[in-house]
Amino acid sequence: METMIMLMNNSLPKNWVISCVGDIYKILESGSRPSGGVKAFSKGIPSIGAEHINNRGGFNFTHIRYVPDEFASTVRKGKIELEDILIVKDGATTGRVSFVNENFPYPSAILNEHVFKLKVNTEIINQKLLFYYLYSQEGQKMILSSFHGAAQGGINQQFIKSVFIPHPVSEKDQIALLTRIEALLYQLAEARRLHEKIVADTNRLMDAVLAEIYPTNEEQLPEGWRLLPLSEICTINPTRPRNLANSDEALTSFVPMAAVDDREGRITDLQARPFGEVKRGYTYFEENDVLFAKITPCMENGKAAIARGLINRFGFGSTEFHVLRSTNQILPEWIYYFIRRESFRQEAKTKFRGAVGQQRVPADFLETHLIPVPFPDNPEKSLAIQQQIITRVQTTSGEVAEAQIGNTKTGTLLSQMEQSILAQAFRGEL
Template sequence: MSWLRKPLAQVADLCLGKMLDEKKNKGDPMPYLANVNVRWGEFDLDSLREMRFEPNELDRYGLKHGDIVMCEGGEPGRCAIWKDEVPGMMIQKALHRIRPGEELDYRFLYYSFLYKGRNDGFSGLFTGSTIKHLPGQNLAKVEVRYPSRPEQERIADTLSAYDDLIENNRRRIKLLEESARLLYREWFVHLRFPGHEHVKVVDGVPVGWERKFVPDLIAINPKERIERGKEAWYVPMAALSETGMTVDRGDFERRTVHTTVKFRTNDVLLARITPCLENGKTGFVYFLDEGDIACGSTEFIVLRGTSVSPYFVYCLARTYDFREHAIKSMIGSSGRQRVQVGCFDEYWVALPPSSQLSEFDGSVAPMFKQIAVLDQQIERLGQARDLLLPHLMSGDVVSSTESLEAT
């Protein structure tokens, strides 16, 4: 059966979000999505902001289940399906809302966009020389090629099976990391460790514990060497998450010219520049083979445990007090301020006896290892989906059962 071809404006309703203007905007404060909240296939909802919307703007700028939210700038064309994750969600002007008509399955339309994005299918519609944009009049011209509605649903079901597994893994990763960080806070911040009822605290330190400064426990920017001209992974700042330890390997590069920032498995990467540190960018290096060394952004600080485990180091680096101490040390011009590495010389940690540390490590190490396994599964599932994508979008359909068994 032949597929139809129509411009997007004929098969979907398009709307650009509302301009953020605190002086002119009126109405009630409501959460909204900005460009930074939209990733390929998912939303980052941990740093939502609010702006004022009037009652007559709710339909125009509001989201419904099945709407596709697409970036107008930044990485134009990047998009995800809205599934009512947060009630009453609105959109800012940096985003397009695409609401498919009855001819289209919203999932099929999303995968059409994903296919175009993977193959630079939007690039001919961009404006701007340095910062790219996809204006509404150009988005309206995007050609949508589609089969019958039942065939769309079959294709979408096949691809969604992969994304459902990916989303399930992401939820499990989030729960595992939350558990590890909660345990750290309970034991080492709030000092509610096993048996704490019978231990006296003097000047903020339980009896039997030691007050140690960070350099006594953690090597800051440890020296590593990569052979000149040898190919190695480069990890940019964009790869780090603002909320969790996992990294986006899609942003990695293989390079033969290396930066001065080098690290290995189990190191912790901490952003040192504003606003990346304030936004939470911190990563745990679980993605390298044992013995491999990678390089990264010169705006990373590398933390490596010497007297404590890498799990302890990561959880410490995620605490509010540790980050605030680093932020207060920042110097430099507005918008380019950086942490002074020497600030950690003055930050002390209450260090428990080795038996207490071992008990903590024994509890959280399986969580960290499971996160690494789940993230590797996410990568393989994404690769398998992307291999199927061109075949399915050209009509060479593989059943969902056969596809998933092939992975």
């Protein structure tokens, strides 16, 4: 640490200094909760914990908890105020920081025991400028250098002695630096917003194409098409052949749920396991069968794939797959793209059965669900039309996949730019 401070000192711009947060803090405290916790309370004063501080320097109030008004009135420490810097003190997200600005939605709120609030002497350092430093990669390294413990590790109040911030001496120069940081971050936020819109539009493109291909009511059907139950064009969860035999040592294809990529809709990690390990207690399927995740949240996320490249043309996988085996008059892709539609998954979600967290799509939902089929009474013509349409869909799918890869790279660059701005700011290079 001393070597790092010396290096920082040697590269400081003119009229800059390095301050130890341990020397300039005024308040460093955490809050508390009533004995027995807060689950029993549905109203009162918001209790802010580590789960409410996100990794972007802000808040996530999706699952807010409360403490009774009477308890809050007796609390002396941990009351949230404007311009507080909040720091997660333990657990998996130790070191995350957020800043309480005028947009904080609660006029009165308190911290629980897992979060520090920090205030410093603003005659020495601007409070928000310090927040940006603590949010930066360098600031995070300094905070986490004091991390201790294993199972539920964290930081204690001594961590501030290990945090050193380089900054301009004068208040005027600090405000000027803060203004430059926020102007650049605003522009970056606008770029992020546009990027997120592009990502959303890209992700919707395939759904738009599939909605056009698969009309779901009689009025929209092209001439010669019919709506048929899935059970008429494929076997749902076909039984394993009674005469299936193999040596227990023979390698057999295996597909755990994690091996199916929910974005690409394909098996990305086809495994090979001894037949003796998988022959009982798993789902059986064959080459060209369509696998459809039936359990939440895998189903909603879009885990589905066509089983291909199987050893000896059969395999086993997670018990949380439904298997759809098409007849020789239907292409597997025709079923696969149909069940990959967002609207199909949303409808399947309404048919869930089972306890929360273990809900599943029942097989009878698949059996009775209607799918449009071109010219079902003319198999040769039907297959030709299916293939023509599938070829077009696959071309679009490839283009969407390329766009998604580009979107991912752009998102990574935008995230790196944020930290680059902060690094330059605290080197005096803005």
